[in-house]
Amino acid sequence: MNDSGDDNSQGIIGNGFPPVLKMYAYDPGGLDGSLAHLLSAGIGISVTVVEARDGGHPLVIQAKSDPDRVHTEPVNDSASVRQALALPAGGIAVWSSPVDQAERIARHAMTLLDLEIARNDSKQLLAEVESLTNQVMQDFEELSLIRTLASSLELPQTAEDTDDFVLASLMPLVSGVGAVSIAAVLVEDSGDHKRRPLWTGPQVVGDEVIFDLIDDHAEELMQQPIVRNRNVGDGHCGAEGLEEYVMVECSSEGRLHGWVMACNRLQDDIDDVPWAQLGFTTVQASLMETATNQLAAQLNNIRLLRQKEELFTDVIRALVNAVEARDPYTCGHSERVASFARCLASKIGFTVAECERIYLTGLLHDVGKIAIPDGVLQKPNRLNEEERAIIETHTDSGWRILQELEALQDILPGVLYHHEHWNGKGYPDRLAGDNIPIDGRILAVCDAFDAMTSDRPYRKGMSIDRAITILNEGAGEYWDPNLIHVFSQHIDEIDEIRINHQPRQPAARPAPVNGLPIIGIPGFSVTGNMPSGSTSAQ
Ligand SMILES: [Fe+2]
Numbered sequence: 024m025n026d027s028g029d030d031n032s033q034g035i036i037g038n039g040f041p042p043v044l045k046m047y048a049y050d051p052g053g054l055d056g057s058l059a060h061l062l063s064a065g066i067g068i069s070v071t072v073v074e075a076r077d078g079g080h081p082l083v084i085q086a087k088s089d090p091d092r093v094h095t096e097p098v099n100d101s102a103s104v105r106q107a108l109a110l111p112a113g114g115i116a117v118w119s120s121p122v123d124q125a126e127r128i129a130r131h132a133m134t135l136l137d138l139e140i141a142r143n144d145s146k147q148l149l150a151e152v153e154s155l156t157n158q159v160m161q162d163f164e165e166l167s168l169i170r171t172l173a174s175s176l177e178l179p180q181t182a183e184d185t186d187d188f189v190l191a192s193l194m195p196l197v198s199g200v201g202a203v204s205i206a207a208v209l210v211e212d213s214g215d216h217k218r219r220p221l222w223t224g225p226q227v228v229g230d231e232v233i234f235d236l237i238d239d240h241a242e243e244l245m246q247q248p249i250v251r252n253r254n255v256g257d258g259h260c261g262a263e264g265l266e267e268y269v270m271v272e273c274s275s276e277g278r279l280h281g282w283v284m285a286c287n288r289l290q291d292d293i294d295d296v297p298w299a300q301l302g303f304t305t306v307q308a309s310l311m312e313t314a315t316n317q318l319a320a321q322l323n324n325i326r327l328l329r330q331k332e333e334l335f336t337d338v339i340r341a342l343v344n345a346v347e348a349r350d351p352y353t354c355g356h357s358e359r360v361a362s363f364a365r366c367l368a369s370k371i372g373f374t375v376a377e378c379e380r381i382y383l384t385g386l387l388h389d390v391g392k393i394a395i396p397d398g399v400l401q402k403p404n405r406l407n408e409e410e411r412a413i414i415e416t417h418t419d420s421g422w423r424i425l426q427e428l429e430a431l432q433d434i435l436p437g438v439l440y441h442h443e444h445w446n447g448k449g450y451p452d453r454l455a456g457d458n459i460p461i462d463g464r465i466l467a468v469c470d471a472f473d474a475m476t477s478d479r480p481y482r483k484g485m486s487i488d489r490a491i492t493i494l495n496e497g498a499g500e501y502w503d504p505n506l507i508h509v510f511s512q513h514i515d516e517i518d519e520i521r522i523n524h525q526p527r528q529p530a531a532r533p534a535p536v537n538g539l540p541i542i543g544i545p546g547f548s549v550t551g552n553m554p555s556g557s558t559s560a561q
Contacts, residue, residue, distance in 0.1 A: 185209075185325065186221055189318065193223050193283065196314045200269065200307040202285035206233055207273070207318075209281040212326060218281070227286045232262045236270065237282055244272040244282065248312050252302030267302045271311045275319035278326075283315045335430065343386050346393050350401055355526030356473055361385025362520045363469035370509050381462055384437035388466050391421030391438070403481045415450045418442055437462030441470055444501045464503040468494065468510055471502070476521065487518050 186209075193205050204224035211217045218237075220230050240249050252267040269285045288302055343357045365382040373381065392400055395417055399410045406414060421438040425431045440454060440463030447455030449467075459467075475490040485493075491511055498507035510517065 185322075186219075188325070189322075190221055190223055192318050192321065193314070196283075196285070196311065197223050199314070200285050200303070200310050201289045202269075202307075203227060203287035203289050204285075206284045206286060207281060208233060208237060208284070210279055228262050228265045232265065233284065236262075236268075236284075240270060244270060248272075248308040250303050250305065250308050269303045269308050269311050271308070271315045273315045273319045273322070275316070275323040278323060280319050280322045283311060283318070285311055339383065339386055342390060346390055349392065349397065355524060356477065357386050357389060358526070359473050359477075359521060359524050360388060360466065360469045362524065363472060363517055364465050366513065366517055366520060367465055367469060367506065367510055370513050371506070380433050381437065381465060383431075384434040384462055385466060385469065387421065387425065387431075387434060388438050388441050388470065389417060389421070390424055391417035391419065393424070394420040403479075415442070418451050434462070436460035437466050439463070441466035443467065445498075445503055446500050449501075459503075464506055468502050468506050471497075472510070472517070473521075487514060 189207050189209065193207055196202075197205055204222055204227055206223075206226075207221045209219045209221065211219060218234060220233055237244075243249055248269055248271040250267075250269050253265075266287045268287070271283050273280045273283050285303065285307060347354050347357065361382045362385070364385040365378045368378045368381040392414075395414055399406065399413045402410065418439050418441065422435055425438060426435060437460065439451065440460050443449035443452065443454045443459045443463055444467075445456060445459070445464075447453050449459075454463075472490055472494065475493060476484045476487060478484045491514055494502060494507050495511060498504040
């Protein structure tokens with residue numbers, strides 16, 4: 024603060040001015056008005072403020088109040104004073120005659136100045152603390168929101184659950200930003216990329232309004248969130264019912280999932296939050312961006328998960344096709360058994376995930392038949408004892424084929440034990456009653472029902488009534504009596520599945536076009552066999 028370099032120096036300025044003491048040079052920074060008042064009240068002198076040459080705020084103190092003790096000199100020409108004093112920015116000069124009076128006044132003035140500066144520093148410090156406090160509170164709100172979001176995010180099991188997942192993800196954001204409602208406009212992953220709006224609360228404007236806003240701001244939203252407030256002068260929403268909004272693009276890794284929009288500030292919320300004000304601010308925009316980024320990442324995960332599941336299911340189907348291609352007359356058997364089993368499992372209280380497990384098991388329950396010789400597998404007549412022993416190895420073969428696949432561990436019990444009998448006379452391990460894994464018991468019922476009701480080259484499929492009669496006669500001997508009871512109760516639903524089942528027809532291979540293969544191979548052009556980028560034949 025003391026940088027004048029010539030503190031307490033005494034000198035005479037021209038034009039009849041009294042001796043001058045140049046005092047501390049510092050920058051009171053905007054205190055001039057209040058400081059003049061302070062000095063007037065504090066030491067009983069009047070103060071004239073003149074500008075410094077470099078635009079600072081030096082104070083020229085002119086002692087007037089006690090003419091007996093302090094010689095006063097009116098400052099009529101502040102420009103001359105300014106020039107004569109040659110004060111640095113924020114300098115203070117006190118002049119009087121005799122000089123000791125000036126020294127006394129100057130010391131007093133400097134004490135007051137120091138106090139004022141300290142008070143000003145405290146005010147700035149307090150403002151900074153308040154600003155930091157608000158920032159910390161906002162950060163805390165943001166972290167709380169992220170934590171709430173993270174704890175509520177469980178990836179949906181099916182595509183149909185995605186809407187519920189998105190809405191559940193956005194619900195914490197409603198209170199987080201203090202919005203009346205939040206809209207998510209999702210872009211359909213396939214087809215024509217149709218936009219699908221979802222609302223966490225009341226729909227405050229029509230879908231078309233939201234779509235128009237997205238179209239208007241799409242490019243800007245690629246860069247940053249937008250905030251529009253009708254009543255606070257930074258934009259007009261232009262739609263009845265939409266007072267203010269924040270809109271954020273929901274994208275991840277270059278893939279656009281949609282947009283999220285907070286509509287209308289919840290008025291009740293404004294009184295509760297110290298930094299809240301009418302309309303939305305960058306604070307809410309930041310929260311929206313954070314939550315939406317998290318949602319976008321999760322939607323990306325869901326998409327990747329679905330792709331993997333589809334690939335997995337396709338591979339399973341290919342495996343099933345490989346088995347059924349050996350015996351065209353059993354075409355569709357695995358899918359029908361899988362569908363019956365899923366239905367029966369749901370009737371006995373299996374969860375959605377458990378039902379999907381039993382469906383998958385049904386698809387693969389006979390995969391071991393791939394190891395059975397054609398002569399045995401396709402024999403139309405009754406099998407002899409040796410052939411029966413061979414066919415009975417298909418449960419073990421199925422287990423061996425699948426047991427190394429980590430993702431299929433859950434289906435091994437059903438594959439291995441779907442030919443066990445309730446009375447303990449089945450195969451491969453002669454398990455009995457409740458010792459037979461439930462998946463095996465379910466599949467045993469469904470497998471038998473489909474075998475009885477399907478047409479074979481050597482016989483016509485039997486009627487549903489006849490099949491149910493046989494199943495009930497064998498309950499407690501071959502099959503779990505409780506399952507037979509439930510199966511019989513829902514036979515109409517099971518039969519509907521059977522009637523509506525359409526065996527998958529293998530796709531016909533497309534013919535070459537103009538003598539060229541029509542299937543593109545990665546790294547190769549579609550119209551030739553040269554690797555793309557290659558310039559000469561090898
Ligand atoms: Fe089987």
